[in-house]
Amino acid sequence: MADINVDVLVIGAGPTGLGAAKRLQHIDGPSWLIVDANEKAGGLASTDVTPEGFLYDVGGHVIFSHYKYFDDCLDEALPNKEDWYHHQRISYVRYKGLWVPYPFQNNLSMLPKEDQVKCIEGLIDATLAARVATDKPKDFDEWILRTCGEGVANIFMRPYNYKVWAVPTTKMQCQWLGERVAAPDLKLVTKNIILNKVAGNWGPNATFRFPARDGTGGIWIAVANTLPEEKKRFGKKGEVVKVDAEKKIVTLGDGTTVGYDKLISTMPVDHLVEKMGNEELVKLSKGLFYSSTHVIGVGIRGERPERIGDKCWLYFPENNCPFYRATIFSNYSPYNQPQADVELPTKYLADGSPAPSSEPKPGPYWSIMLEVSQSPMKPVDEENILKECIQGLINTEMIKPDDEIVSTYHRKFDHGYPTPTLEREGVLKELLPKLQAMDIWSRGRFGSWRYEVGNQDHSFMLGVEAVDNIVSGAVELTLNYPDFVNTRQNTERRLNQSFYKSGSSSIPSRPAPSA
Template sequence: MNREETIILGAGLAGLSAAYHLKSGYALFEKDNEIGGMARSIHKDGYIFDYDGHLLHFRNKYTFNLASELLNGNMAPHKRNSWVYSKGIFTRYPFQANFYGLPNSVVKDCLMGLIKARLPLIQPSPHRGEGKGEGNFENWIIKTFGEGIANHFMLPYNRKFWTIEPKELTCEWLDGFVPVPDLEDTVTGAISDNTKPYGYNSRFWYPVKGGISELAKGFSERIRNIHVNKKAVTIDQHRKEVVFADATIKKFKNMVTTMPLPELSNLLVDMPLDVRRAFSMLRWTSIFVLNIGIKSDNLTEKHWVYYPEENVIFYRIGFPTSFSMDVAPERKISIYAEIAYSDTKKIDKNEAISKAMSDLKRCGIISDESSVEICLPMDIKYGYALYDSNRKHAVQVIKDYLEKFGIYTIGRYGSWRYMSMEDVILDGKKIAESLKFKV
């Protein structure tokens, strides 16, 4: 048994970033045979499939510079070209600023709903920046956008995406993820093709070559002491020891864990009842992703499309070949189709594949199934943490308990938050800085 100052569990971007910023005094252990976690890519038959569409959005100059350095120039900017498909028509994303082209009755519903929602309030965009406060998501949608936009897009789409009723969700996660256009912009988008960009992801970056796994590769070239095929199976927080599947044991002073909280709860020993109860309250959605390669000369310029209607099984599809030509062989394109499920909304995966194929055909994305060369399903067990009314308190109880033992749980699934790649890189940096300060 030997001792490391800091043990990091998980070589996804959060763990890699923690190691990169710590620089020394750590050992990083990953259960799988490769690094990258959710930000990995699979090479198959000339295609490069990310686990799911993974695009880089930057709100922070530091992460932009870091990603540029890690990717060594292998990163191109893109102006988002995303759409919504409903009533058999493509409209620009975000729906709440673009219903031009939809039937007149829908446009009228959306405009009247918005006007009624905004009329009592004198300011043109009263809810801009809101969403961090209390209250449920359904109420926020109706108060912010009105009944028309709620019924024609926001509610059906979010039901499909979160797999539960929007009224069961809090608004803590919004933080700019749902754009709130001005009334004037919405009117412009109702009567004309409005190309004005909205939201946090109106510009994004993507590796020119190699898929999103290039980012993790960039980290791994700059850090040492990474051990793959090392699955932690027991964490004795009282003795400050971790046991791995190969029966090796490591002692630690501090631990940074990035594994999903429900998995972590199975590894810890002798927890008090309130902490066990907090772990048991966590809920999440899973994503069944179909990565599809097709023979086609028709390279679309669309980046991705949202599908709010219930009769289409996927909530979104994307076209990786529109971000990088390197991810598919010549005269072929790749598509990902995302299907959400959870304990409350189960799916049969074989049926989901057949339904997705027939929906792709019905929606005009593929001409016939014989053009499909490859369909690689990927099951992402932990997709999105569900922001129900228990989440915040439960996560706080867990974090407070673990920190007493020098265990810090970070990253998208360790913090149990809606976090992007940029967010988890910053989370890794933050914990590294605070641990260096503690030493």
């Protein structure tokens, strides 16, 4: 007999676990408990603070949404106008010393003439080939060639995606793409080149909001604070040590056992099956591939340079820097770094030279957050990665050699990106149903391993919809129909769905996905 017994046990207090917990709270029916090994909520959407007072999200996160329920839950947690800043995305790709507006493939007018010619020739060839193609691309690389052509593929898409995913594009499938990669319009691109025009903003995150204080992690701490204390176990007493799927008992770090009827697990599914001790599923999970992510933060004394301006995040396909993306984190909120009157000593200059003085001095300050991927196919010199990143910032003219660095941050996340490899779907179509047959719903960025529904809004709703499936058998749209939930024309219909209202005790069936 377990020490605690609940109808639904939720493992993990990241966005997915909190989505499940909020839905269970709103339904007010099944008994439930949420556990997490960390002392605070947030998971892979947490925020760290350096000793000097610089904030860094554990990766690039912004809030944009396909779901009203998600918006409502965040607005409940942070209800005041002053809780948020709203931004228009200003993003560029760094290429040959130029800042090319994002998306790169729509702004070829900014490239040197010889590169424009390569890219246009490739686009023409791709467009002509697409007219007669009778089959679908077999992998991501073929999708790139068919959509963008050889020029864009070689200049940007292949090198950039290798830096992000840490695997060659030939080893990735292309079902995950959806709204995440802009397909260029040959006529529009040609027109913009002739007229020397820049394409407008594109994508679901063209505008976004960001919390005024405490970074992205502050959102999820605030959401967790809306849950009853007696239904949360965090830290050592919330750490999952063992999952006995046959007896339906989870053992926690302090020795407490929790019996459950249904289990929603948001831990990486490969970790879950290891804690279950199920050799068959462990072997099956070995077919899932992931990359690790190094998050690097650099805090700098001085006014934000004019060359940085209001930039949000920036992409780096070239090999003159190890990072694939840089976020000007100080631009998201004035509280993401110490205030100007805080006095800090200079650690060293950007070129590695010693500081002219060890005396603390006031700011102002600004900060950059960098991301570097790692995998067996793309090794990283972990001991020197911070130094290499700072040199990369100098190489790309993000900072100057004599800039004063007052704070640095480095944290590695073993599970950084769930890679959509060619083998992924075959594994998931076998693994997830086998777990569900044991009354285990494995959901979330690494719980269900679908990057295409791995943003914060998607992840939250994976938890919400898992609860709805448990309680009423409702279809899990986000998990099973990523393209449907990501289409813009579907967003308004979902915004108007009334069955997500707080306190609803009955859950009507979802509309079937459109053909």
